[in-house]
Amino acid sequence: MPAVSNVLVIGAGAAGTAVSILLAEGGVSVDLVDVKPDVSALGSGITLQGNALRVLRELGVWDEVGEHGYAFDTLGLRAPDPNGTLVAELEDVRTGGADLPATVGMYRPELAKILVDRATEVGVKVRFGLTFSQLVDDGAGVNVTFSDGSAGRYDVVVGADGVRSATRKALGIELEPRGTGMGIWRVFAPRPPSVTRTDLVYGGPCYIAGYCPTGEGTLYAYLVEDWQDRSGLTAEESLAVMRGLSEAYHGPWDDVRAGMTDPSRVNYTAFETHVLDAPWNRGRVVLIGDAVHTCPPTLAQGAAQALEDAAVLAELLLASDAVTDELWNQFVERRLPRAKAIVEASLQLSQWLLNHERGDVPGLMAQVAHLLSSPA
Template identity: 75%
Template sequence: MPAVRNVLVVGGGAAGTAAAILLAEGGVSVDLADLKPDVSALGSGITLQGNALRVLREIGVWERVAAEGYAFDTLGLRAPDPAGTLIAELTDIRTGGPDLPATLGMYRPTLARILLDRAAEAGAKVRFGTRPAALEQDGDAVVVTFADGSTGRYDLVIGADGIRSWTRGAIGIDLEPQPVGMGIWRTFTRRPESVTRTDLFYGGPAHIAGYCPAGPDTIYAYLVEDVQDRSGLTSEQALATMRELAGAYHGPWDEIRESLTGAAPVNYTAFESHVLDGPWHRGRVVLIGDAAHSCPPTLAQGAAQALEDASVLAELLLRDSAVTDSLWSEFTARRLDRARTVVEASLQLTRWLLARERGDVPGLMARIAHLVAEPA
């Protein structure tokens, strides 16, 4: 018998939906609440490393994800010169195992829809446009009052509500993500035929100019710069600013830049980071995903670490017959150091870039790849 009978998951992102799927499949009654009115997600594309794909296979969505996304096994490094010269082609480690690709890119809202559809299929009750307004713990349960006035009593509440987690504050954790000093322009547009993997350009006016195929005909492209206040730009000005910054990069970027017209959505986000040091739970409320840790996307491990959190937590809750100190100790032991190592490595890469320092980027990437290749 599982350690819990009914669970509230707060947040319908990757961590929350994965936890909901696994627990519902294991016989637990699951409510999933998300403040958004629907499954649409801010952003353009997402890069999923092999260890993320391993969890997506575990929760039964790998075939759907593979059909919608674009898989590849190499990484290109290019120069910011007039030809976009290819400097190196690196074979990525298949961190999800030999039968899964090293990397897959896809449209972020499509992944959100696949995960939420799977959660509903597994039996989770999904509620959009609502969130908890209050939590009260009484020993073996959490009484939740929702913003619409309804209430529920749960054996466990899982806070998977992102980097600005309401749940984190509600359980008395005073921790806010800190700025890293970089911002990223992102867009989603037509894929040039020559783009069959991620290529990264280091140097030039941007710290990183990169792209990732996200489907048979689409691409996710991005430019990382010193963070600036871009909030006052109109959509037309944002598009023009990204096109101007992209003008320093060539090779496939020439075709990508030409596709950046009014139909291409552009957004800008400042990098932030945090790690909750110590246990991620308080009584019968536990944090996972970006609510517990976040990192700049320099190593493309954010979604993977969130999915691993969900997988390990669900494993322990379905394996044990009660929520005990030993369960929480094992969860902390299996997740905290691993997530912190990934965050620190991501931050090390940002520090090298900000200082214009030639760090051992391939070595750092390989070290993290070998770490996450071992199941969490």
């Protein structure tokens, strides 16, 4: 018998839906709640590397992800010159194994819908527009009062509610994300034929100028700059700023820029980071995903690390016959060093850029690829 018979998961992002699916498939009754009114996800596109794809295959959604996303196996490096000259074409490491692509780009809300639909299919009770108002852990279970006045009792509660986790706050854990000094512009736009993979440009007015195909007809493009408060800009002004910054980049960027016409598709966010040291639980309430580790997107590993948390936690809960300190210790021992190493590598890349320092990027990337090629 699994260690749990019923579980509440708070947060219907990648981590929350993934752990819900795996537990439900293992015979556990799962309630999944999210304060948002529906399945819609903010953002434009998402880059999923092989280790993320490995978990998505375990969740039974790989075929849909492959159908709706855009797979590729190389990475291009281009110069910030008038021609957008291709400097190098690198074979990317297939960290999920030889039978999966190195990378898949896709529309983030589409991935969110696929995961929630899969959760519903395997019997998870999904409720949007709902969260908890109180968690009371009595050692044998957790009594939960919900925001609509209803209540329930669960063997374990999983807080997968993001970087500003309300669950983490309710547990009295003082952990706030800090900015790294960078901000990122993103836009969702049509994919021109010239874009068939991610190409990165280092230099020019931005630290990084890149794009990632997300489907046969779509992509998301991004520009990384020094963080500044852009909150006062209208949508039209934001588009104008992003188009202006992009004018320094050429080659396929000229085609990308021509499709950057919809102000509603532009967003701007800060690079933020944090890592929670052990333990990741307080009694029978445990935190996963961005609630415990958040890294800048320089390695495109945020969702992947959240998915790995979910896979490991579900494995341990289904394989154990009781909820014990040993279970929680095993979970954090398997996940904290790996997640922390990814956060630190992401920060190192960011710091080299901020310092205009030529660090050993190939060496760092090789270390990360080697780490991620082994399952979590």
